[in-house]
Amino acid sequence: MPLSADPLSTDVLVIGGGPAGSAVAARLAHAGHDVTLVEKRAEGRHKSCGDLLSPRAVAELSRLDIDPMSFGGHAIQGVRMVYRRQRADAPWPEHHDMPDHAVVIRRDTLDEQLRRRARDAGATVLMGHEATAPISDRGFVRGAMMTLVDGTVRNVTARFIVVADGASSRFGRVLGTSRQRRWPYAIAARTYFSSPRHRDAWVETSLGLSDPHGNPVAGYGWVTPMGDGNVNVGVGVLSSYRDIKGLNTLKLLTAFSEHVAADWGLDPTQSLKPPTRLRLPIGGSVGPKMGPTFLVVGDAAGAANPFSGDGIDAALMGGRLAADVLDEALTTGNSTTLQRYPVVVAEEVEAYRKVGRLSARFLGRPAILKPALRLATRSDATMGAVLRIATNALRDDNTAGGAERAYRLASLAAKFAPSW
Template identity: 35%
Template structure:
């Protein structure tokens, strides 16, 4: 039951992906009455690479998810990087802040696991509920709920709550309904993936290919991005590629054709050919480096992809969706324990501040990195000269995957910490 007379809940969470289910679980666990509104019905698929670095696994552990192999997770020990004629196997770094293993799990499976976790904590899930817009208080402009359509018959519904968390992914429909568009000064990515039956399904490493050539024009072009091959352990591999918006190729490339042409160049015996495909290719945008702000405005918090929280260095989004959800939930719980008005607003304004503190500087560095590798010459030189240098590549792995100890780390950790401190936080 809502603690607030006249409201349907203490908080409304829109979207039950990693951001929404995580936020709903933390909020419900703290005793808030949470409505979790999701347009689809579980189990459902989500276009993704299905890969978790140790940063993603840490978020699962924090939330209380069993990450053992016995619980259905396929662990990996690091990243295999292929490029510049060299293949390197880089183990995940040994750190105080993160576990030493990554994982894979299909989103079909993972998102259902997470939403059930939120329900068990007490969140009230409404499936088949598409939110179309925010309801604002006419006098103050504050968001006081959402409207949408529910069920097979699409009947109009509305729900009210003192606070709403927009966790509706890259489409960010709720934020858009309030005029919060995406920022053009921040990078975007596009990624496509497809599943294939493959003998490479069992792999101790996540594999990434740094050289993606677009051979569709008269001159081959090296693209800023990478291809991945993630063995799912169930007879299939999740294979895909992601490209950054900072290159000329962005927006005028046929990504599915590019995936096809890259895979045609891989060894036949890996199986990445049409007859072994188990479904159609799927693609979506990757909103990066805080590309939608402000993350809080009266009554509404943007979380995960809705707030542009994909890492610009490597395209990882699940860890950041869950991390931002945890921060958002902490702020909401503190806010709801205060009387309505300035005191509560104060606690809520902490959300963008805390995000900036924890992720802002790193993302700003990533935004600069994405602009740099948008130049083919930089990308080519980095691959050619970086790859043969193992110590350098260990450092690069830590930087690109955001895996370092900011306190009491080794020399490379201290260098990354210093680099991020130099970057602005917003």
């Protein structure tokens, strides 16, 4: 029998120490609630594609009084989009709710800063605690059994649970969450190289990747300057690509690294760490988002942007909304308040996600992808419109432009596709 550690009891148990979980823990602890945050890894971890903080993510961090530039962040001015021989620089779209820059920071550094903020706010942060099984009371989830790195078992009971354990979300699956199979997902692979251009102020995004047979792939490649001597090089592919099951994303990454090697002054045979691969649910494709005593946030809820695959801003936003709902439930003593969570998330982003899922579905078809790429890259203005839609920086009616008009047309089409 494994040894047992002292049991714990808390108001809210947050499972997962990434951006979503840490945001919930920091906010609830700041509001005066007893919060315990558990992370299965004893030390920080790195992720397949989580170094770039979009302007929206930077704005969400500022709500937590966190400035990623203060702990080594590298400012990014915009995106340089590349398609064949065409190149266009698209600065981050102006938006009243967001700064005019993005920030690159190593994911393990960001996670540690967020956990520190939760800890400083009064949350108990336990590393090396893996939630392996739920604790139930009269049919309600009231905590989790933890397995520590040394094999010790500890029970943590709570009034409410937040599931934030990432894209694979083993604990979420135990509670009954699953991905909507008809909706698209993304596969990403990335690695690092030394590069003399590590201080560039532009992320380079290559559209129109090709498979080994020369056919266009529904996805993109990126080179992200880290500002620390290195660049993050990666590829992302949508599952709507017709030959997704036969596509080797690690080989696609190798081919892309060789393609950008000369421009970025890197040696494609000398990656700084083995490439990593991640399968990522997107567009809110995992549900249910709640149960009578639990909420699901971040990648565990498939919250990543369906246009770009960016999951950090969605994780931070979901953490903020979940914390608001839980604060009300704890303050009023009314657990039915949790039913508001999927509603407020839908009000915030569901229309945008539906358009993204619809777009992803059709962009997997070569007959649509090829002309769409030519149209999107024909000028700096259209590149900027693409970036505005992809980053959800759409303007209100008084300042609307081409991006908003295109989005409205796509949104109208999405209304006739209720299952997407």
